[in-house]
Amino acid sequence: AQSVAQPEDQVNVAEGNPLTVKCTYSVSGNPYLFWYVQYPNRGLQFLLKYITGDNLVKGSYGFEAEFNKSQTSFHLKKPSALVSDSALYFCAVRGFKNNNDMRFGAGTRLTVKP
Amino acid sequence: DAGVIQSPRHEVTEMGQEVTLRCKPISGHDYLFWYRQTMMRGLELLIYFNNNVPIDDSGMPEDRFSAKMPNASFSTLKIQPSEPRDSAVYFCASSRSNEQFFGPGTRLTVL
Secondary structure, eight states: OOEEEOOOSEEEEETTSOEEEOOEEEOSSSOEEEEEEEOTTSOEEEEEEESSSOSEEEOGGGOEEEEETTTTEEEEEESSOOGGGOEEEEEEEEOSSSSSOEEEOOOEEEEEEO | OOOOEEEOSEEEEOTTOOEEEEEEOOTTOOEEEEEEEETTTEEEEEEEEETTEEEEOTTOOSTTEEEEEEETTEEEEEESSOOGGGOEEEEEEEESSSSEEEOOOEEEEEO
């Protein structure tokens, strides 16, 4: 079965520390992987994507993600967290029934404390 | 570009009433998606269109829900009759290639 999982409901980090938000996937064929962020009372905003090429993908606001095929993971990372990074983060994968719809993980709430 | 536009932003209605949510996608995008977000179920894909044609509506919860896209710049999601369990935030998103761009959502409360 094809799926995307975010094993942590919540991640807490101190400002200035590195952060990681985890995502694993199970998709037949080559996955298209995405990260989105949702701030309170807002829609989801695109952060970054992996389609092909370099396994390390850089995105908006200093975030990056590493595609690991052997571990079927696509963890989101940032070297130094900011309080303003506190939000809900969604991992998504494209390519379930076809290549045009996207399935989202349950979301991980990131809290960065000063 | 103004991004994806949704209206209304908030809707409060009584059980049994008809509710219509509206969406204007980003110009030039040929895919349009409707999602529902709740605390219990997370983000669910309801239906999506390609070039105004519904492609997959398997996520539509029941016959009370219907969606249309009469042209490339407008789509509606209708619930008739509405029920309290329909209370959620409904998002519209549009896409041209890979990533999707989301609207601000409509927060629906059915009393």
